Amino acid sequence: MARSNLAWLLGVCSFSVAAFPLEVRAQQPTKKPNFLFIAVDDLRPALGCYGNPIVKTPNLDKLAKTSVLFRNAYCQFPLCNPSRTSMLTGKFPSTTKITDNLKHFRDTFPDWVTLPEFFRLAGYVTVRVGKIFHGGLDDEKSWVEGAEPRKERKPQDQKKYAQQSDRFVAVEENAESLLDTKTTERAVAQLEKHKDKPFFLAVGYARPHSPLIAPKKYFDLYDPTKIPLPVDFAAKPTVRPGVPEIALPARNSDLFIGRDASEKEACEYIAAYYACVSYVDAEVGRLLDALDRLGLRENTIIVFFGDHGYHLGEKGKWSKHGSLYEVALRVPLLISVPGNKGSGMPCNRPVQLSDVYPTLVELGGFPVPKSLEGKSLAPLLREPAASWHHAAFSLAQRGKVLGRTVRTERFRYIEWDAEGKLVELYDHVVDPHEMRNLAAEPTHAATVGRLRQRLKERHSTK
Numbered sequence: 001m002a003r004s005n006l007a008w009l010l011g012v013c014s015f016s017v018a019a020f021p022l023e024v025r026a027q028q029p030t031k032k033p034n035f036l037f038i039a040v041d042d043l044r045p046a047l048g049c050y051g052n053p054i055v056k057t058p059n060l061d062k063l064a065k066t067s068v069l070f071r072n073a074y075c076q077f078p079l080c081n082p083s084r085t086s087m088l089t090g091k092f093p094s095t096t097k098i099t100d101n102l103k104h105f106r107d108t109f110p111d112w113v114t115l116p117e118f119f120r121l122a123g124y125v126t127v128r129v130g131k132i133f134h135g136g137l138d139d140e141k142s143w144v145e146g147a148e149p150r151k152e153r154k155p156q157d158q159k160k161y162a163q164q165s166d167r168f169v170a171v172e173e174n175a176e177s178l179l180d181t182k183t184t185e186r187a188v189a190q191l192e193k194h195k196d197k198p199f200f201l202a203v204g205y206a207r208p209h210s211p212l213i214a215p216k217k218y219f220d221l222y223d224p225t226k227i228p229l230p231v232d233f234a235a236k237p238t239v240r241p242g243v244p245e246i247a248l249p250a251r252n253s254d255l256f257i258g259r260d261a262s263e264k265e266a267c268e269y270i271a272a273y274y275a276c277v278s279y280v281d282a283e284v285g286r287l288l289d290a291l292d293r294l295g296l297r298e299n300t301i302i303v304f305f306g307d308h309g310y311h312l313g314e315k316g317k318w319s320k321h322g323s324l325y326e327v328a329l330r331v332p333l334l335i336s337v338p339g340n341k342g343s344g345m346p347c348n349r350p351v352q353l354s355d356v357y358p359t360l361v362e363l364g365g366f367p368v369p370k371s372l373e374g375k376s377l378a379p380l381l382r383e384p385a386a387s388w389h390h391a392a393f394s395l396a397q398r399g400k401v402l403g404r405t406v407r408t409e410r411f412r413y414i415e416w417d418a419e420g421k422l423v424e425l426y427d428h429v430v431d432p433h434e435m436r437n438l439a440a441e442p443t444h445a446a447t448v449g450r451l452r453q454r455l456k457e458r459h460s461t462k
């Protein structure tokens with residue numbers, strides 16, 4: 001891609017064509033960049049490019065080489081609908097008021113403009129394939145094509161679904177009929193259909209969300225007897241000494257629902273999760289191959305992410321709901337901008353999924369709406385080591401209590417009450433698994449005070 005094109009995409013020249021010399025101006029692109037927005041359900045950063053030594057993800061590792069890989073990217077809520085709503089509206093869950101998988105933000109805020117809707121209004125063809133908003137809670141105003149009819153979700157349906165999902169299956173025959181395989185085929189057909197227009201194609205993969213179903217060949221990549229257990233594994237959710245009881249739900253959701261996990265079974269489920277990750281990796285590979293085949297790669301910005309993190313037995317917990325720990329909140333986030341000089345480099349700054357909306361708006365060459373609550377990551381895409389004073393904020397629901405947390409590059413601070421008594425502090429430089437709560441230690445009182453203040457500022461008007 002021509003240098004001028006890169007400058008335009010990254011907003012280096014603040015969209016001022018006059019800033020270019022005449023000969024460069026003559027090369028200004030006439031085409032707007034396309035966007036390929038790839039969401040993966042319940043994917044924590046269990047990827048080769050994120051340093052996982054066991055899981056096999058060659059296609060995503062390859063994508064990472066042409067992307068900025070955000071090592072410290074966090075969802076704003078460890079549950080599908082609240083996380084996706086926050087990301088797609090560019091607002092925090094404390095603003096959206098969406099903290100469960102049942103409510104739709106349009107019921108309260110009918111006029112908000114979502115990320116895909118922004119591009120639709122800007123003249124893009126916006127298309128949904130697979131799960132982008134939470135299932136049954138799609139948003140018709142967001143899409144030119146692919147909006148699914150809205151269905152009322154009832155709590156009992158969800159409970160029933162959760163009970164059915166606690167299993168894994170290696171599919172030996174008819175693997176081509178699996179949901180994510182079909183999703184790729186539908187997405188490729190949409191690429192072929194809209195390749196000549198500016199498009200915003202959103203593709204949502206269902207795995208590794210439970211049930212853990214994948215073709216058998218991906219299960220064959222992993223030997224459960226060689227999978228190590230987490231250092232803080234327990235048979236059931238177990239808070240560590242010095243940690244408030246509220247920090248973990250007593251009952252698991254999605255996997256090991258209402259039952260203990262044996263060490264053997266735990267390893268089998270971790271292997272099954274990895275099999276699903278490898279399956280999705282292969283499907284993303286097929287999608288990106290189509291992008292290359294159609295000659296679209298050099299004018300397409302690719303965003304790849306998981307909608308929240310996932311406990312795989314850490315602290316005895318499975319899945320995500322109700323946890324403010326690192327594993328429940330940390331997500332993979334790759335952003336590939338053609339010709340970007342920062343591509344191929346990792347970025348350690350704490351960033352949020354709610355930052356993606358303003359980022360893509362800026363990369364598209366549009367002014368960022370002031371109503372968005374995230375920060376554009378464009379400066380970090382240009383220079384991944386650039387200074388960055390923002391932290392990552394998240395919320396989680398435990399019964400009637402809304403816990404909140406702030407993550408800086410070094411610390412995670414968690415509050416489970418307004419008085420600041422049920423709190424946790426972890427130093428990620430020396431304690432990446434969040435084993436030792438430092439909140440009550442006098443040497444960390446200043447850090448607790450500073451992070452408590454940041455949480456207050458974030459939520460003071462919300």
Ligand SMILES: [Ca+2]
Pocket residue numbers: 041042079080209307308
């Ligand atoms: Ca999810």
